[in-house]
Amino acid sequence: MNTSSYYDQIGGAPVVRDVVDRFYVRVLGDDDLKPYFAGVDMPRLKRHMVVLLCSVLGGPEPYEGRDLGEAHAGMGITSEHYDKVGEHLFAVLQESGVGEDILRDVGLVLGKVKSSIVAEPAETAD
Numbered sequence: 221m222n223t224s225s226y227y228d229q230i231g232g233a234p235v236v237r238d239v240v241d242r243f244y245v246r247v248l249g250d251d252d253l254k255p256y257f258a259g260v261d262m263p264r265l266k267r268h269m270v271v272l273l274c275s276v277l278g279g280p281e282p283y284e285g286r287d288l289g290e291a292h293a294g295m296g297i298t299s300e301h302y303d304k305v306g307e308h309l310f311a312v313l314q315e316s317g318v319g320e321d322i323l324r325d326v327g328l329v330l331g332k333v334k335s336s337i338v339a340e341p342a343e344t345a346d
């Protein structure tokens with residue numbers, strides 16, 4: 221039985237840092253997503269994302285960034301764009317050979333935090 225944390229299984233902080241670097245290359249290369257990041261301090265954002273992902277995977281680093289709801293407030297992030305960001309994260313994790321169990325749990329976390337990141341849906345006419 222494998223009792224080590226996901227964090228240890230995937231190779232710890234160096235692998236997470238690499239995943240996050242490649243994640244933002246994909247996100248900034250996506251014309252739908254790039255505009256959200258105009259003027260953002262990317263080294264700082266990457267640092268927070270690395271620590272967040274480490275702690276989600278069971279690593280020792282405590283997350284000290286802003287609450288996710290607060291960090292994304294007022295950006296008008298759509299559900300579609302949120303899902304695209306999630307797909308980019310999945311793609312880089314898969315490229316790093318991360319196992320299905322970890323992908324499933326990351327998917328669960330993405331499902332849980334979605335409502336705090338996505339802007340209130342506009343009134344629909346249907």
Ligand code: HEM
Pocket residue numbers: 253256257260261265268269272284285286287288291292297301302303305306330333337
């Ligand atoms: C998929 C789940 C997501 C996670 C886990 C996540 C995580 C984070 C984290 C940890 C930060 C830094 C918080 C801080 O400043 O302390 C952040 C900031 C940011 N996120 Fe996300 N994010 C997600 C989705 C998105 C999406 C979908 C977009 C846009 C399409 C987005 C755009 C941004 C931007 C622009 C910032 C910088 C805000 C600023 O510094 O003013 N994020 N995110």
